[in-house]
Amino acid sequence: MARRYLSGEARPGVSFSPALAAEIRAELPRVADDVVRAIIEGVPSYADAFSGPMGETIRTAVQVALGGFVSLASGRRGVDLSTPTATAVEGAYQLGRGEARSGRTTDAILAAYRIGARLSWRELSTVAVRHGIDGTALVEFAELVFAFIDELSAASVAGHADELADTGRVRQQRLERLADHLLAGAPSETLTEAAERADWPTPTTLTAVLVPRAQVRPVLGGLPAETIAVDRPELDDLALLLVPDVHERRRGVVQQATRGRGCTLGPPKPWRSCRVSYDRALRALALGLTGDTDDHLVPLLLAADPELVDDLRARVLAPLADLRPATVEKLVETLRAWLLHHGRREEVAAALFVHPQTVRYRMGQLRDRFGDRLEDPDTVLALTLALARS
Template structure:
């Protein structure tokens, strides 16, 4: 433990506990309900602290529930001892170790302190209900409340101390390894190289990774809602040859296991943020997800208001723009009949032809999409048949026109 050993300050809580007269009946009742109180505390933390939604599921949740029981049990030992010298060292040492573990897991103290706040509220609600049931007077209840929150404060301080100490030593080394792992993923290193980097960083590989590109200023606001294993490569992305602007403006997150329903949750969490979300890939091929998200950003793809861009909804765009020069040649070839027309007329007919192809020639639907009268569509299609003749009934011509008109060309510059 650090020189600023939190156990040295345990006497404050111990003295208060020694002065508190709960009575053996109340203490026995409290002890009998500890498992239930611990379970409710962990349930509330999972529900209210996003950073622990996955971290406390399964075996980890049971482990934390046991730790909560031990902490509350230690507190009750204080209140039942009547001895101001009763040590708090075991409980505070456990909180200190918990803080170090959070740092090793790559999490900030934000989630843990939020968990302490939620835990204090739930624990006090359940403990106070029990002591009221035991018939304790209001004055004793007030002192009990003060003691509960003082105890939680000391546990929080011990965890902060552990977190700080870990970051000052091995935490910084691990952070460097995590950065190197993230960079290797973006560069597309081999599976063996990446597995070695993950082992060095003490990072448990997920099944999949999903790349998210967003402005750097938005990262802090979203990280707390994501899987704690999420990687944020901090390297200069311009060195990878992928972005041209100030790299401080652009951030990449690699989010573990965001497939299936978890992808929907990720997209919901990103609402309100300007973000581009790549496809879910095996974790060793995360570069594919990163490049797809980057391509969406370069194409300036947009989604509905406040929603992130889901690249899975734009696969056609990626396919038809994969060879931009070939697409330009195709457009010039199949749209050659428009060259003799005035630009405004050509633009109207091109737009009409696109909708006619997309709506399989259903005139009313084409008119609704263009916000014109069906007779206007009929007139324009007559002009198009004059330009193309029987070719509009040729399957190959229809295919070429569909591809050529599938994506509107980007404006110059």
């Protein structure tokens, strides 16, 4: 429903005689034709639209609006524009909504109103002067004409804005439903239908990005336009962004947009499987890791089944089980460094801040306990995995 756009104060009035009102009404079809032609010439974006059925609709609308104006001007002086023109205002409001649906801007609407107002005033004032209207009344006539046009143009602008807002809300709701389906692992047919309903072009991949709510707007500014932003109840003070097609070389786009903002990036995955990306980002968040999860693959892997890693650790370190805890700690620390530095004693000593002879002594103890198993590839792999969290 259109709203009232003027304050409702009394406007200058001018009383048309029945003869003048009748002549102006007779001119309205011609004026409407002239207005449509002038708009087509003056606003290129209307050229095609007005040449078809819409042109006739606009001609009729112009006649109705001007006819309503003539009715006002034929009534009492000091007429209040806000209530008597409610029908015309509603029509202008719906026109604005229609223009938004057609993809035209308010600049085009306002340009059309300016052209229509100028031409209408020229034609109507010519008729009024021919009927001997005096100078004072002519000025009041002009003010009434342009106040009337101002109200109609304001109504159209409001209709345009409301349509965009409503359309945006509806599309956001559909995108949120699509995100729910994606994260729930819905069937492919359901996902395709939801994407079509949201008018969302399906990408090759989606990357899940967890973003602090205060950072959502600046982050979105650096991401593709079709990024889906949704709130998830499990995220508390974070929002989820599903970013299309930032894989391979284009991953730098999302890395740049999120750098220094406390975000967590999942891996790019086929768009129907983006739950994998979201889950990995959540696991990283639970471990206190931020940034790109690709930089944290080892801790994420080891954290995937902590009990399994604990069991592996207990099994491979069984040869040390009867030693004192303090001794075990030193030997495990040395063994880990030895594995990471491929047995290079000087590097192991530097990493542990001990003398190379200390490394030699401790490794002697370890060899006594493990024997030839320290040369066995399977044992070395198991020890490397088990000690990776140390």
